[in-house]
Amino acid sequence: MAYLERYTVQIVPDLNAQLARFLAGEADVFSAANADQVAQVLERIRANRLRAEIFPNIDVTLATNFIVFNWNHKDPFKENLFRQVKFRRAMAHLMDKKSMIEVALGGLGQPQWSPISIPNKAFFTDDVAKFEFNPQRALQLLAELGFRSKNRDGWLVNAEGKVLEFNLVTNQGNNVRERIAQIFRDEARKVGVKVEYRPIDFNELVRQLTSPAADGTREFDAILIGLTGGIEPAFARNVWQLNGSLHAWNLGVGGKNPAKVEAFEVLIDTLMTRGATTLDQAQRRQIYVQFQKVVAENLPLIYTVAPAYNPARLTRLGGMFPKEQINSIVGQAPYIETVFAKE
Amino acid sequence: MFAYVVRRLLQLVPTFFGATLLAFLVIQLAPGDFVTRLELDPTQDRESIANLRQQLGLDQPLPVQYAKWLSGILQGYLGLSLSYKTDVWNVIGQRILNSMVLVVLATLMIYLIAIPIGVYSAIRKYTWPDRTFTVLAFLGLAIPNFFFGLIMLFLAVWLNDLTNMRILPIGGMTTEFIHLGNLTRAAGLLFPVALLGTLVYAGLFWWKSNHGQPVSFGVWVGLVMFGVSTLLMLFPLLQGPGLPERLPYTESPLWARITNVLWHAFPVVIVVGTSGLAGLMRVMRGQMLDVLSQDYIRTARAKGLNERVVIYKHALRNAVIPFIAGIGGLLPALIGGAGLVEVTMAWPGITPALLEAISAIDIYVIMGLITITTVLLMIGNVVSDLLLAWVDPRIRYS
Numbered sequence: 001m002a003y004l005e006r007y008t009v010q011i012v013p014d015l016n017a018q019l020a021r022f023l024a025g026e027a028d029v030f031s032a033a034n035a036d037q038v039a040q041v042l043e044r045i046r047a048n049r050l051r052a053e054i055f056p057n058i059d060v061t062l063a064t065n066f067i068v069f070n071w072n073h074k075d076p077f078k079e080n081l082f083r084q085v086k087f088r089r090a091m092a093h094l095m096d097k098k099s100m101i102e103v104a105l106g107g108l109g110q111p112q113w114s115p116i117s118i119p120n121k122a123f124f125t126d127d128v129a130k131f132e133f134n135p136q137r138a139l140q141l142l143a144e145l146g147f148r149s150k151n152r153d154g155w156l157v158n159a160e161g162k163v164l165e166f167n168l169v170t171n172q173g174n175n176v177r178e179r180i181a182q183i184f185r186d187e188a189r190k191v192g193v194k195v196e197y198r199p200i201d202f203n204e205l206v207r208q209l210t211s212p213a214a215d216g217t218r219e220f221d222a223i224l225i226g227l228t229g230g231i232e233p234a235f236a237r238n239v240w241q242l243n244g245s246l247h248a249w250n251l252g253v254g255g256k257n258p259a260k261v262e263a264f265e266v267l268i269d270t271l272m273t274r275g276a277t278t279l280d281q282a283q284r285r286q287i288y289v290q291f292q293k294v295v296a297e298n299l300p301l302i303y304t305v306a307p308a309y310n311p312a313r314l315t316r317l318g319g320m321f322p323k324e325q326i327n328s329i330v331g332q333a334p335y336i337e338t339v340f341a342k343e
Numbered sequence: 344m345f346a347y348v349v350r351r352l353l354q355l356v357p358t359f360f361g362a363t364l365l366a367f368l369v370i371q372l373a374p375g376d377f378v379t380r381l382e383l384d385p386t387q388d389r390e391s392i393a394n395l396r397q398q399l400g401l402d403q404p405l406p407v408q409y410a411k412w413l414s415g416i417l418q419g420y421l422g423l424s425l426s427y428k429t430d431v432w433n434v435i436g437q438r439i440l441n442s443m444v445l446v447v448l449a450t451l452m453i454y455l456i457a458i459p460i461g462v463y464s465a466i467r468k469y470t471w472p473d474r475t476f477t478v479l480a481f482l483g484l485a486i487p488n489f490f491f492g493l494i495m496l497f498l499a500v501w502l503n504d505l506t507n508m509r510i511l512p513i514g515g516m517t518t519e520f521i522h523l524g525n526l527t528r529a530a531g532l533l534f535p536v537a538l539l540g541t542l543v544y545a546g547l548f549w550w551k552s553n554h555g556q557p558v559s560f561g562v563w564v565g566l567v568m569f570g571v572s573t574l575l576m577l578f579p580l581l582q583g584p585g586l587p588e589r590l591p592y593t594e595s596p597l598w599a600r601i602t603n604v605l606w607h608a609f610p611v612v613i614v615v616g617t618s619g620l621a622g623l624m625r626v627m628r629g630q631m632l633d634v635l636s637q638d639y640i641r642t643a644r645a646k647g648l649n650e651r652v653v654i655y656k657h658a659l660r661n662a663v664i665p666f667i668a669g670i671g672g673l674l675p676a677l678i679g680g681a682g683l684v685e686v687t688m689a690w691p692g693i694t695p696a697l698l699e700a701i702s703a704i705d706i707y708v709i710m711g712l713i714t715i716t717t718v719l720l721m722i723g724n725v726v727s728d729l730l731l732a733w734v735d736p737r738i739r740y741s
Contacts, residue, residue, distance in 0.1 A: 230386065
């Protein structure tokens with residue numbers, strides 16, 4: 001048994017190359033990026049070709065994925081529709097998060113209901129409104145908005161014969177997001193909501209999201225995108241404050257507040273400012289718990305699923321966290337000083 | 344001739360401006376810029392985004408950006424990499440060297456194998472070896488390199504699993520740790536073979552030159568290959584026993600690092616070389632057949648010349664002319680990298696760097712690479728034309 005004289009940090013940008021290094025025993029710690037990698041590590045361990053342990057789905061990562069609707073649409077019909085909380089709740093009811101985890105994340109991940117990342121234990125709360133997968137309930141809510149009958153093609157229409165339709169885009173090349181978007185589209189189309197899904201270039205997506213025209217309107221209908229989470233909710237103020245540059249659903253022009261603002265948006269803005277200017281930890285938690293409740297209730301961003309954190313390590317390592325202490329923020333060991341090699 | 348060279352060089356100037364301007368415009372046509380991805384970072388507010396754009400000069404009109412870049416280029420400065428915040432040369436220099444390892448080795452392999460096979464196929468047209476080479480050539484041309492790279496990786500994993508040893512590398516250019524002990528033992532085993540090979544070829548060389556026979560190409564190649572391997576193995580044999588069993592790559596002696604890189608390069612070079620080999624082999628065969636049907640070959644045979652002399656002295660020398668002309672084209676290829684194989688086989692060459700730069704819209708890295716390639720391509724063309732005039736008396740420039 002020996003404490004480490006030195007350790008090497010290998011920077012391997014490619015996910016498959018990272019896996020190959022761990023499988024070859026050339027890296028001591030590793031984090032499997034997806035279910036396929038987890039399976040490969042497990043297979044190696046079971047075949048006795050690698051003396052290692054892996055902790056699949058032990059936690060989720062800080063990343064969040066959500067669908068955002070455009071409240072600044074040039075089409076007044078769509079703008080009005082997207083601003084209805086009933087519409088957004090109906091869309092939440094159409095999200096089959098179980099399938100999303102199964103298909104998009106290979107069974108490894110957790111459903112997300114509110115904006116604070118699940119590993120962020122200091123502020124995260126699970127006690128929020130959850131509009132779970134329920135197409136019947138979605139149909140009821142849409143009926144309350146006037147979409148009571150279906151046209152000849154099977155799409156929901158309102159009394160004026162307007163079809164309930166929108167485009168959903170996400171950035172090309174992100175397999176997880178592309179699959180989540182497809183699952184949402186398929187479920188929505190089953191009940192008669194005409195969702196057209198298309199992956200587009202990332203920079204084009206950012207332009208559509210963040211660059212309103214001079215009159216304040218934006219082009220997109222709905223975007224599935226993710227933001228990196230942090231351990232301090234106030235770091236995401238640009239998303240939640242009214243004049244924020246990432247107030248994605250209802251964006252103001254030139255750093256100003258949006259023209260038309262709902263009451264709950266003001267409340268979120270206030271809570272964010274209070275959270276960012278309070279030092280007392282208990283009060284901070286209270287503020288952010290309320291913040292999560294307001295967001296989950298009103299769904300300005302409709303959260304989908306959080307990908308799993310699947311750390312792995314060679315069994316020759318000691319001085320690491322036991323299973324129950326591993327988390328995606330700190331990792332498998334608090335400090336390298338505690339780590340030793342058994343052989 | 345001198346006037347011709349000067350005129351050709353002067354013509355390069357407008358070509359250079361046109362090519363770089365076009366490249367600059369095309370890059371800018373893509374939506375967004377380098378800062379765009381930061382706009383989705385919740386911790387970046389509008390001011391910091393705007394500040395960054397201003398600092399990087401991305402807020403200025405396109406003609407100004409191009410002019411600034413151009414003034415830097417004229418002073419030999421390729422610009423600033425936006426991703427790495429350093430001189431573009433620091434970003435691409437090492438990558439170009441890494442790619443060169445592959446390109447040089449693959450080119451050597453292509454020329455050393457393709458020309459003899461092409462000649463052989465032409466002389467024995469439509470025999471079964473010729474047909475086999477033809478089928479292999481078409482296979483080599485048909486399989487895309489990146490896919491062949493994946494197959495090679497699969498083979499490597501399979502072979503390593505089967506033997507439970509690390510016979511072939513699985514991607515990458517270096518290993519974290521080099522097993523100096525294994526290297527030394529391997530060198531000990533292979534050294535007698537290499538030494539024997541060297542002695543045999545040296546003997547052949549000596550015998551042929553002393554008996555007035557031409558020293559054939561194969562003898563040269565064999566002598567150089569075995570000789571170099573023998574010399575290389577001297578290093579581990581002499582130094583190896585005094586070194587620890589295993590050292591990190593960066594602390595290993597130079598010979599161990601070179602061996603490590605060559606070992607990693609081996610499967611990649613095979614993949615990269617195959618398609619070029621296949622193409623060149625067919626071209627060589629066609630050239631040779633063309634030449635062999637010429638009147639002067641018939642004359643040479645009619646004079647009663649030895650068939651070897653007819654083929655190697657009269658036919659081959661004329662058949663390789665297009666290849667000599669193609670040498671100029673190798674210049675840009677040298678830094679152009681080996682293409683997507685570098686991505687699939689995780690070789691840290693120029694292609695992954697270029698793709699990374701394109702997806703991050705790191706304009707000056709892209710421009711730097713395009714500029715160097717353009718300049719080398721232009722110079723290469725001039726060199727090709729001059730070489731052609733040099734080897735082929737029928738061509739004269741004035």
